[in-house]
Amino acid sequence: MRPDDAKTLVAVSVPVRDYVAVFSAAGSIKALAKKGETIQEHFNKLCELPSGTSLIYIAKSKGKMVKKTGIFLEKKMHPYLQKPAILIQLEKIQSNGSGGLSKYFLPEECTGVSVAEGQASAKLPKKQIGRTIDINTPFISCFWDLNNVESVLASNKEKCRLIGIRNQFAEELQTTKLRFRLDDGTYSGTLQDIVRVRGLSCGCGYQSDIIPSSCIQEELENDKMARISIFDGAKAYLRLFPAASSPVNIVILDRSDRSYGEAVEQINSLAISEANYRYLSEVPFSVPQAVSLMIMERGGSDE
Amino acid sequence: MNSIEVVDRIYNCSERCRLCYHLVEWPELKKLSLWIRDFARCVKEYLDDPEVGSFLREIKSYGGKLVAAPLPPSHPFYEAERVRCLTKSFASVSRYAYPVLNKNIADLIGILQGLEETSENPIFQNILRELPAWKTERIAIVLANRRAVSAVAPLIEDRYKNISVMSETGIMRGETFDRAVFTAPASWYSDAVFDSPRFIGGDIICVNWIRSKWQGKNQFVRPINGCFLSETCGEDEKADDEDVFTAYRAVDWSGISRSMLSNEGKEKHAQMVAATLVCLEGDNYVFLENEGNSKVLSIDCSRKSRAEMVQKMLVSDLKPDIHVVLRTEGGSDLLIPLADRVLGERALDARHLQKEWKMRLRNKVASMGAQAVVDQLKLYGVKHATSQNLRYWTLDTSIRTKEYSSFEALMTLIGHREDAAALWENARMIDQAHRVAGRYLRLMLLEQIKKADFEELERTGQMDFTFQVEGGGRLTAFRVKAISPDIFEVPDNRISHVFEEGESTWRE
Numbered sequence: 095m096r097p098d099d100a101k102t103l104v105a106v107s108v109p110v111r112d113y114v115a116v117f118s119a120a121g122s123i124k125a126l127a128k129k130g131e132t133i134q135e136h137f138n139k140l141c142e143l144p145s146g147t148s149l150i151y152i153a154k155s156k157g158k159m160v161k162k163t164g165i166f167l168e169k170k171m172h173p174y175l176q177k178p179a180i181l182i183q184l185e186k187i188q189s190n191g192s193g194g195l196s197k198y199f200l201p202e203e204c205t206g207v208s209v210a211e212g213q214a215s216a217k218l219p220k221k222q223i224g225r226t227i228d229i230n231t232p233f234i235s236c237f238w239d240l241n242n243v244e245s246v247l248a249s250n251k252e253k254c255r256l257i258g259i260r261n262q263f264a265e266e267l268q269t270t271k272l273r274f275r276l277d278d279g280t281y282s283g284t285l286q287d288i289v290r291v292r293g294l295s296c297g298c299g300y301q302s303d304i305i306p307s308s309c310i311q312e313e314l315e316n317d318k319m320a321r322i323s324i325f326d327g328a329k330a331y332l333r334l335f336p337a338a339s340s341p342v343n344i345v346i347l348d349r350s351d352r353s354y355g356e357a358v359e360q361i362n363s364l365a366i367s368e369a370n371y372r373y374l375s376e377v378p379f380s381v382p383q384a385v386s387l388m389i390m391e392r393g394g395s396d397e
Numbered sequence: 398m399n400s401i402e403v404v405d406r407i408y409n410c411s412e413r414c415r416l417c418y419h420l421v422e423w424p425e426l427k428k429l430s431l432w433i434r435d436f437a438r439c440v441k442e443y444l445d446d447p448e449v450g451s452f453l454r455e456i457k458s459y460g461g462k463l464v465a466a467p468l469p470p471s472h473p474f475y476e477a478e479r480v481r482c483l484t485k486s487f488a489s490v491s492r493y494a495y496p497v498l499n500k501n502i503a504d505l506i507g508i509l510q511g512l513e514e515t516s517e518n519p520i521f522q523n524i525l526r527e528l529p530a531w532k533t534e535r536i537a538i539v540l541a542n543r544r545a546v547s548a549v550a551p552l553i554e555d556r557y558k559n560i561s562v563m564s565e566t567g568i569m570r571g572e573t574f575d576r577a578v579f580t581a582p583a584s585w586y587s588d589a590v591f592d593s594p595r596f597i598g599g600d601i602i603c604v605n606w607i608r609s610k611w612q613g614k615n616q617f618v619r620p621i622n623g624c625f626l627s628e629t630c631g632e633d634e635k636a637d638d639e640d641v642f643t644a645y646r647a648v649d650w651s652g653i654s655r656s657m658l659s660n661e662g663k664e665k666h667a668q669m670v671a672a673t674l675v676c677l678e679g680d681n682y683v684f685l686e687n688e689g690n691s692k693v694l695s696i697d698c699s700r701k702s703r704a705e706m707v708q709k710m711l712v713s714d715l716k717p718d719i720h721v722v723l724r725t726e727g728g729s730d731l732l733i734p735l736a737d738r739v740l741g742e743r744a745l746d747a748r749h750l751q752k753e754w755k756m757r758l759r760n761k762v763a764s765m766g767a768q769a770v771v772d773q774l775k776l777y778g779v780k781h782a783t784s785q786n787l788r789y790w791t792l793d794t795s796i797r798t799k800e801y802s803s804f805e806a807l808m809t810l811i812g813h814r815e816d817a818a819a820l821w822e823n824a825r826m827i828d829q830a831h832r833v834a835g836r837y838l839r840l841m842l843l844e845q846i847k848k849a850d851f852e853e854l855e856r857t858g859q860m861d862f863t864f865q866v867e868g869g870g871r872l873t874a875f876r877v878k879a880i881s882p883d884i885f886e887v888p889d890n891r892i893s894h895v896f897e898e899g900e901s902t903w904r905e
Binding site for chain 1: 398399401404407408409410411412569588589592593594614615616617618619620621622698850855858
């Protein structure tokens, strides 16, 4: 992992801004999704949790995906199937000792189970129906190339934030349709299914957020830092970079933007004045001719 | 938002863009260029004289028009006749004031005559020569300023359906072209036109002594994949960077003012007001009154809180990039219909009484003359009796004087002394209604602004605010692009009306 003070600035100059930020966000979310964890590895990790750990799990209920909370009790053999499983408590124990429904989860059922981050102890209800969430699982699995998509989506995380015009992002995310054609079929969805911006009808399991570039710096002072900030446009960068920068920052500059020259000038002066930055001279992908790219890194080492 | 297909076409243009320079000779125009250089050197020490500075500006602007608008030299767009008259009039003044310039002026008369007698505009000819070869392509002829578009378009578009004549704002609107023809040096266009091209082949046709080359300056210092500079062909070796003409994209303040004020028939009862001409986003213009403490509603996006962003500011303090809020639909001033709603049933009578004494005062000024009225008011003991204040009191926008004693003196002057108290009470009532309406208007605007996306306002430079009240109409916030250095005398009915350059009628 990168140390906290590590800063990467990716400056991208494009002929027109449309879709660049949202596709960058989709790429960032994919890059940050934990890869390579098999079902068994995930199960083993859960088995090692201390008893009483708050959990979230996503399951299908009446044809819909729902999100529920639970408490990890112990690792135990399934009483009928005689297979290793974990026991999760789903409902509260009543004062008269009744209730307290618990359920065994086999390894393959654990893909939707994850630790509830930031919650010391979950408060369980008497009866749990769960919150309906909107997940286009096959499409997301295909894009993220993950087996246990549900475990990633079980918790809200602000991995990435888009800084710019909310309405533009919303339109691009919700109306841009993508389709993957694989050997076993065709999977389709929208960019929002992948980027999962908070508040844009993704139910829960959001992975990113939008910060309007019109907001003032003071409003961001107590804001939780995201792993990646994407500044869409010169104004967003010029106004909010000091307050909203993250360990990794992507600055998208539209060459037809009125403030483009000013933003380039500021990035260039940062590049010239900061001795601690090192510059990447190549990237492992081809950059289109219409795009100009400069990557500066300070401190830490590559992930 | 552009569709993916449009975005794809724009990227394609950026990847394949190639600029080609075509340098043309125009000896008569070069003579004018050399004359301007020499004249500017000669009059260096006389530039404090507004006559000299203004004359030099006019000649530079004339040269700029010839370079930027590809038209036959006799075309009325160039206003050659007016330039000739100006030269003669300047010659008659300078003959006595600056006899040292006599030779220069005589030379200029010869040069102007030579230019008028030129049968062909070499830039125009160059375009006409190439047009048949460009039959199958979608072509944009991009002029450095939109005023020339309406003059050039009929000559080209009627004959060639595949060609559109447009300004640089036109070519940045999302459409892409196989070819774009630029009729002025690259530096006369915004950087964005070449930084983010909307065409594959670009032809810059320019006179051969002005440096025409585009120098992409907005580049990262250490880019991974090199620069996005377009490939170029052609040469501009002969160019000596001698660009003495006023780049035609610079605002021709006096030209715009002149063309707008030439529209007669609306000034019968209008008062002349000192006004600043302001260039707004979207090639819009407005005259804003600039006398004393004249103010305009503004939005300053750089302020921290939204309440601070909206404020009335002195017209004399306006700066580029501030946004001014102007009424663009439903009459000139929303305040009056709102105040009338506050007045309710009393509105009609109150307005009638007010109108009646204003009319009498105007008639008095017309019959006696402003100075005589001022003198009379001074005799009545009005401390603030000045011609400027008198003009203000005759305006419909002013409601009453500050002090009752001054008001009474005005009423005495127009023969309404016995009604002075009643009329004062009436004016006070209107004034109060205007204040209530003003506060309400500001609150409504603040409500709209709270919801507004300022990033979008800053990006587009223009935003509409519509009020859901009877007669609410529309207010528009415009970014101020430039402010005229000179003050113009304008009829008061043209103040605060937004108009487009080249518009012959007022948008009301």
